[in-house]
Amino acid sequence: MTLQLLFDALSLGGIYAIAALGIALIFGVMKLVNFAHGQFIACAVFALIVPSADAIATLGIGALPAPLLIPVVLALGAGLAVAAEALVFRPLRHASPVSLMVASFALGVLLQNLLLVTYGGRPKALSLWAGLGAPVPVLNAQVPLLQLIVIGAVAVILVALALMLKRSRLGLEMRAAAEDFGMARLLGVRANRVIAGAFALSGALAAVVALVLVAQTGVADVRMGGAIMLIAFIATVVGGMGSLTGAVAAGLMLGAVSAALQAFLPPEARPFRDAFLYALVILVLLIRPQGLFAPAGAKPRV
Amino acid sequence: MSKLGVFDMAVRYGKLTAVTGASFTLSEGARVFLTGPNGAGKSSLLGAIAGAVRTAHGRVEIDGEIVSGRGAEDIARHGLSMVPEGRRIFAGLSVRENLLVGTGIRPDREAVAEDLETVYAAFPILAERRHAPAGALSGGQQQMLAISRALMTNPSLMLVDEPSLGLAPKVVDEVYERLCALQDLRRLTLLIVEQSATRAARVGGRMLLMRGGRIVADGDAAAFAADDLLAEAYFGDPA
Numbered sequence: 001m002t003l004q005l006l007f008d009a010l011s012l013g014g015i016y017a018i019a020a021l022g023i024a025l026i027f028g029v030m031k032l033v034n035f036a037h038g039q040f041i042a043c044a045v046f047a048l049i050v051p052s053a054d055a056i057a058t059l060g061i062g063a064l065p066a067p068l069l070i071p072v073v074l075a076l077g078a079g080l081a082v083a084a085e086a087l088v089f090r091p092l093r094h095a096s097p098v099s100l101m102v103a104s105f106a107l108g109v110l111l112q113n114l115l116l117v118t119y120g121g122r123p124k125a126l127s128l129w130a131g132l133g134a135p136v137p138v139l140n141a142q143v144p145l146l147q148l149i150v151i152g153a154v155a156v157i158l159v160a161l162a163l164m165l166k167r168s169r170l171g172l173e174m175r176a177a178a179e180d181f182g183m184a185r186l187l188g189v190r191a192n193r194v195i196a197g198a199f200a201l202s203g204a205l206a207a208v209v210a211l212v213l214v215a216q217t218g219v220a221d222v223r224m225g226g227a228i229m230l231i232a233f234i235a236t237v238v239g240g241m242g243s244l245t246g247a248v249a250a251g252l253m254l255g256a257v258s259a260a261l262q263a264f265l266p267p268e269a270r271p272f273r274d275a276f277l278y279a280l281v282i283l284v285l286l287i288r289p290q291g292l293f294a295p296a297g298a299k300p301r302v
Numbered sequence: 303m304s305k306l307g308v309f310d311m312a313v314r315y316g317k318l319t320a321v322t323g324a325s326f327t328l329s330e331g332a333r334v335f336l337t338g339p340n341g342a343g344k345s346s347l348l349g350a351i352a353g354a355v356r357t358a359h360g361r362v363e364i365d366g367e368i369v370s371g372r373g374a375e376d377i378a379r380h381g382l383s384m385v386p387e388g389r390r391i392f393a394g395l396s397v398r399e400n401l402l403v404g405t406g407i408r409p410d411r412e413a414v415a416e417d418l419e420t421v422y423a424a425f426p427i428l429a430e431r432r433h434a435p436a437g438a439l440s441g442g443q444q445q446m447l448a449i450s451r452a453l454m455t456n457p458s459l460m461l462v463d464e465p466s467l468g469l470a471p472k473v474v475d476e477v478y479e480r481l482c483a484l485q486d487l488r489r490l491t492l493l494i495v496e497q498s499a500t501r502a503a504r505v506g507g508r509m510l511l512m513r514g515g516r517i518v519a520d521g522d523a524a525a526f527a528a529d530d531l532l533a534e535a536y537f538g539d540p541a
Contacts, residue, residue: 183390187404188378
């Protein structure tokens with residue numbers, strides 16, 4: 001039971017963490033809360049299937065073998081995000097953060113309606129990697145194979161991203177730009193390169209979330225980005241806006257608390273699980289309004 | 303040909319004019335102080351030259367090439383490097399990472415590694431703390447880091463904004479000693495914002511005096527110190 005709970009918490013929290021990272025990466029370098037991130041996820045889901053209004057989806061790209069499918073979907077997610085940056089956010093580079101945020105809302109609505117026109121409004125059943133639902137015995141628990149894969153993939157992604165940020169030239173420039181973009185530019189750091197890099201990473205992470213959501217639920221819904229976007233946004237706020245570590249930690253925590261509430265709340269209270277979760281979020285923010293991990297750039301300089 | 307040319311430069315923030323009609327040239331290897339009272343427009347002028355502040359009017363040339371209107375990241379590629387007001391250290395990055403941020407514009411990796419060793423040799427404290435977060439350094443150490451970070455882009459022209467700000471007088475002496483030594487070593491052209499004209503006179507060099515957004519005098523710093531013009535600029539009626 002407790003082991004089962006641990007796996008639930010890790011796999012749910014891992015997905016929240018990846019979604020939150022997608023938001024935090026972009027916020028870090030350009031102080032934009034990208035509310036279209038949920039629609040990036042939805043677009044990556046619908047990229048798997050052939051456009052039609054049918055209730056049962058026909059897999060297009062989704063029918064490719066996994067070693068081919070995963071890089072293709074990640075590249076599509078990254079491409080969509082980079083295109084959105086070039087077409088929507090670059091012309092607004094010097095606008096206020098509020099204008100940027102409103103633009104991201106508009107982009108999200110536009111993308112959702114494009115999906116609606118192309119695929120129709122009804123949720124579609126699709127089966128991606130159906131065999132992954134099979135339970136695997138781990139010690140004394142039965143864990144779906146998919147959950148183990150998700151936990152493993154999240155761990156690999158987090159380590160790879162941390163190494164990329166710590167060791168690569170682009171990672172260094174992104175971290176410097178997140179602290180003080182003007183200073184980074186004075187040192188010759190290319191703003192376009194850093195911002196496009198952040199969007200590409202963010203889009204690829206959105207695609208990861210999309211693949212996991214589809215594999216878990218077997219549903220493609222035009223509105224599916226909204227719910228995960230909300231929780232991911234909350235995770236970035238609780239973690240401290242702009243802090244990548246904070247986004248990951250808060251994502252994992254939200255997943256863990258969510259799984260624990262699901263397990264331990266009395267059955268009649270379970271439908272209100274999210275109310276309990278958000279009450280806790282409010283409590284955390286009352287105690288630490290700046291979030292759990294305020295980034296270094298947010299501290300006053302001496 | 304002059305290293306840096308500034309012609310009829312103006313900077314405005316909304317209706318407020320920070321700099322107007324500023325013109326001067328710097329010859330290669332010169333050390334020039336930009337002095338004047340608070341709010342004279344010194345930092346705005348420096349920021350405008352570096353491309354960090356938008357100019358309302360005027361032209362900047364480096365080695366005869368017009369660079370005004372380009373972004374700061376392009377101007378950095380013309381050999382200009384800046385030590386900004388308040389140092390603007392990347393507090394969450396390590397000392398070493400701070401030094402490396404500006405080396406992306408240099409193609410020669412080996413020269414970068416060599417320069418890093420030179421910086422470490424010149425400032426042993428930076429070598430010792432190379433993996434510590436830069437925000438943990440003292441003010442004086444951060445100033446050394448900011449200067450070293452600017453040098454790591456391998457500039458020929460360096461703009462330094464108030465290196466003495468918030469530092470103890472003894473530390474300021476050291477900062478200037480280091481700056482002058484580095485200038486000789488690297489054949490740098492230096493433009494230094496310094497609020498204290500006495501300090502500028504003591505270090506020595508040419509001095510541009512700013513007041514109310516204009517350059518009101520230009521001459522040898524030591525000669526200025528004896529002159530009434532200085533007191534006039536700081537305390538007199540705005541013209």
